[in-house]
Amino acid sequence: MKLTMLVLTGLVFASGPPVAQLEKQKLVDLTYPFDDRTIAWPTNKPFQWRKTDWGMTAGGYWYASGDFAMSEHGGTHMDAPLHFGKDRSAVDEIGINRLIGPAVVVDVTTAASENRDYRLSVGDLKGWEAAYGRIPDGAIVLMRSGWGRHWPDKKRYLGTDAPGDTKNLHFPGFSKAAAEFLSKERLIRGIGIDTPSIDYGPSGDFIVHQIINGADLYGLENVANLETLPLHGATIIALPMKIKGGTGGPVRIIAILP
Amino acid sequence: MKLTMLVLTGLVFASGPPVAQLEKQKLVDLTYPFDDRTIAWPTNKPFQWRKTDWGMTAGGYWYASGDFAMSEHGGTHMDAPLHFGKDRSAVDEIGINRLIGPAVVVDVTTAASENRDYRLSVGDLKGWEAAYGRIPDGAIVLMRSGWGRHWPDKKRYLGTDAPGDTKNLHFPGFSKAAAEFLSKERLIRGIGIDTPSIDYGPSGDFIVHQIINGADLYGLENVANLETLPLHGATIIALPMKIKGGTGGPVRIIAILP
Numbered sequence: 252m253k254l255t256m257l258v259l260t261g262l263v264f265a266s267g268p269p270v271a272q273l274e275k276q277k278l279v280d281l282t283y284p285f286d287d288r289t290i291a292w293p294t295n296k297p298f299q300w301r302k303t304d305w306g307m308t309a310g311g312y313w314y315a316s317g318d319f320a321m322s323e324h325g326g327t328h329m330d331a332p333l334h335f336g337k338d339r340s341a342v343d344e345i346g347i348n349r350l351i352g353p354a355v356v357v358d359v360t361t362a363a364s365e366n367r368d369y370r371l372s373v374g375d376l377k378g379w380e381a382a383y384g385r386i387p388d389g390a391i392v393l394m395r396s397g398w399g400r401h402w403p404d405k406k407r408y409l410g411t412d413a414p415g416d417t418k419n420l421h422f423p424g425f426s427k428a429a430a431e432f433l434s435k436e437r438l439i440r441g442i443g444i445d446t447p448s449i450d451y452g453p454s455g456d457f458i459v460h461q462i463i464n465g466a467d468l469y470g471l472e473n474v475a476n477l478e479t480l481p482l483h484g485a486t487i488i489a490l491p492m493k494i495k496g497g498t499g500g501p502v503r504i505i506a507i508l509p
Numbered sequence: 510m511k512l513t514m515l516v517l518t519g520l521v522f523a524s525g526p527p528v529a530q531l532e533k534q535k536l537v538d539l540t541y542p543f544d545d546r547t548i549a550w551p552t553n554k555p556f557q558w559r560k561t562d563w564g565m566t567a568g569g570y571w572y573a574s575g576d577f578a579m580s581e582h583g584g585t586h587m588d589a590p591l592h593f594g595k596d597r598s599a600v601d602e603i604g605i606n607r608l609i610g611p612a613v614v615v616d617v618t619t620a621a622s623e624n625r626d627y628r629l630s631v632g633d634l635k636g637w638e639a640a641y642g643r644i645p646d647g648a649i650v651l652m653r654s655g656w657g658r659h660w661p662d663k664k665r666y667l668g669t670d671a672p673g674d675t676k677n678l679h680f681p682g683f684s685k686a687a688a689e690f691l692s693k694e695r696l697i698r699g700i701g702i703d704t705p706s707i708d709y710g711p712s713g714d715f716i717v718h719q720i721i722n723g724a725d726l727y728g729l730e731n732v733a734n735l736e737t738l739p740l741h742g743a744t745i746i747a748l749p750m751k752i753k754g755g756t757g758g759p760v761r762i763i764a765i766l767p
Contacts, residue, residue, distance in 0.1 A: 273609050273744055273765070284601045286753035296561075296576045300752065303554075303580070312719050313595035315756045318554045320578035322561070327751070337571035343542045347763050351531050461570050486531055490748040490761035493585070494558065495544035498573045503748035503761070505605050507531070 273507070281487075281504040282327045283475045288403040290447060290473065291325030293415050298325050321501070327473045329491040329502040330449070335457060336464035342497040345469060347490075352389040352440045354485040354506060355379060356477065360397035363423040367410065369396070370426035370451050376433070383483040388438040391487045395477040396423040398446045402475070410452050424451030430459040434466035443471030443489075443504075474504060484509030531765070539745075539762040540585045541733045546661040548705060548731065549583030551673050556583050579759070585731045587749040587760040588707070593715060594722035600755040603727060605748075610647040610698045612743040612764060613637060614735065618655035621681040625668065627654070628684035628709050634691070641741040646696040649745045653735040654681040656704045660733070668710050682709030688717040692724035701729030701747075701762075732762060742767030 283289065289298045300319040308314050323342075324330065332339030357379050363369045371394050380386060398408065405412035410421030423446055430449075433439050442449055442463060449470040450459040463470055471489055491502040541547065547556045558577040566572050581600075582588065590597030615637050621627045629652050638644060659665035668679030681704055688707075691697050700707055700721060707728040708717040721728055729747055749760040 273746070275606075278605050278609075280605050280751075282751045284751045284753035285755075295574070300755070307595075310714055312714065313593060314715075315591055315593075316553070316580065316582060317752075317756055318578065318580045319752065319755075320576065322574065322576045324574060333573055335571060335573075337565075347536050347538050348533075350763075351536075456568055456570065457572075488531075488746060488748070490746070490763065492750055492759045493538075493540045493542045493761060494575075494577065495542035497543075497558070497577075498575055501750045501759075503751060505608075505748065 277508040279476060279479045279506050279508065281474050281476050281506055282502070283402065283473060285321070285326050285501065289326040290403055290405055290408055291322055292447065293409065293411070293417050295322035295324055296320065323494065323497055323499040327475060327502060327504060328499055329489065330460065330464065330470035330472060330499045331497060332464045332467045332469060334464050334498040335460035336467065339464055339467045341495070342491050342500050343493045343495050349440050350490055351486065351488050352391045353387050354480060354487045355386050355390045355392045356395055356480050356482045356485070357392065358395045358482060359423065360395060363396040363398070367421045367423065368451050368453055369423040371423070371429050372426050373428050373432045376429055379482065386437045386439065390437070390439045391441050391443060391489070392433055392439055393443045393474065393477060393480070394423070394425060394445070396445055397478070398422060399475060399477060409447060420452035422446040422448070422452045424454065425449050425459045427458045427462065430462040434462055434468060439468065441469040441471065443474045445474050445477045446472070448472055471502065471504060480506055481509060535766040537734060537737045537764050537766065539732050539734050539764055540760070541660065541731060543579070543584050543759065547584040548661055548663055548666055549580055550705065551667065551669070551675050553580035553582055554578065581752065581755055581757040585733055585760060585762060586757055587747065588718065588722065588728040588730060588757045589755060590722045590725045590727060592722050592756040593718035594725065597722055597725045599753070600749050600758050601751045601753050607698050608748055609744065609746050610649045611645050612738060612745045613644050613648045613650045614653055614738050614740045614743070615650065616653045616740060617681065618653060621654040621656065625679045625681065626709050626711055627681040629681070629687050630684055631686050631690045634687055637740065644695045644697065648695070648697045649699050649701060649729070649747070650691055650697055651701045651732065651735060651738070652681070652683060652703070654703055655736070656680060657733060657735060667705060678710035680704040680706070680710040682712065683707050683717045685716045685720065688720040692720055692726060697726065699727040699729065701732045703732050703735045704730070706730055729760060729762060738764055739767060
């Protein structure tokens, strides 16, 4: 009886060994590696890495080290609420319980294949709910556009590979109405997408960022491997680098499959 | 019957709502924020951050962004096996299942208070096992020295606050014998510590790094808030930034309390 109650409340830990065997669950990595092909916003500092030491030392042992420099907003990263929300949470101020939640994966691959500027609609969200039930409280809502197939080809992924060019960006994003619905009508933790921005490429006002960050919610951008997730039932763990006062930063995102 | 089997194998997900309620478990953050007080190794590049945009735009909305530069080995970070292990795993090559595991917390606070160069012994590990049983397979073994009380005071934490000074480092670490025991006699995933290095301050040969990284195991350094963990029963999730070919990098570490 006690067992049944535990099961109904969610995760149950083995009562024998004092170990939660989370590491034996099926996990997937939703993160691109950072290297010299990592895509950053055209006006942002690209990821730069260099070796500082690399080889055998006089002491006869191997020693290798490096350092790096980058924008808070390149590669697979988190937009903290502070990015577009004045006085909202910096990346280090987001409570860790907000970094874990059920994955709601909304697939718009077909629509995005036909229109590279496609914006996810409230209808797309309602379609997900018709199939799987109301978006659960605490959800992380992931838009799957199929854009991962273009990474790391800048021309295809961004719509332009000209340095500094923000006039010819083309890729799918969320619509303003979807952002309002998610931030006002549902109790989500954040949203994510497999493109460079939660706003679609041609956006001039970044209205989705304004709405989501303004509601103290975060965005996950350049999320990798979304095609490996089921549309419902996975759990996301998205742990960003803890930059004090940062507007975002590199994030390692994993999913626990159901 | 099926239920019982599931429980015995570890985590069980609710079969009703398609949601693993991991975010409702009690979680603690074992990560220091990165800022201008973040402690790096005396010879490494310190964490540097700057605002690139910060304020209201001509479009009438808030926009803030920043960029940063740092060593792979400052603040709360992971030493990938490649750091001291030739041809061993780079930080992006560590499978994500290896980043999650049961926490074995070995407390040596009293000994370290009496001797700032204390090295954790095989006897300390055997003492833990006498109390809680054999170190479980897949464990992440955390040495708790109490050094977190010195952060971010460099003089107390490192033993010296002189830039570039590696001759006067004093803080506790693992012993060579403990590193050999853990890497050869037990099946662990990695080790961690609440000091700047898994080797003690005066080390000249970094023998613990050589042994641990040489065995393709990782180290977690400058781990925060270890005093909040029970000595057994917690689960660690340590997700490093995914630097391609990196010898380590900033890591966000959380623990799920039992």
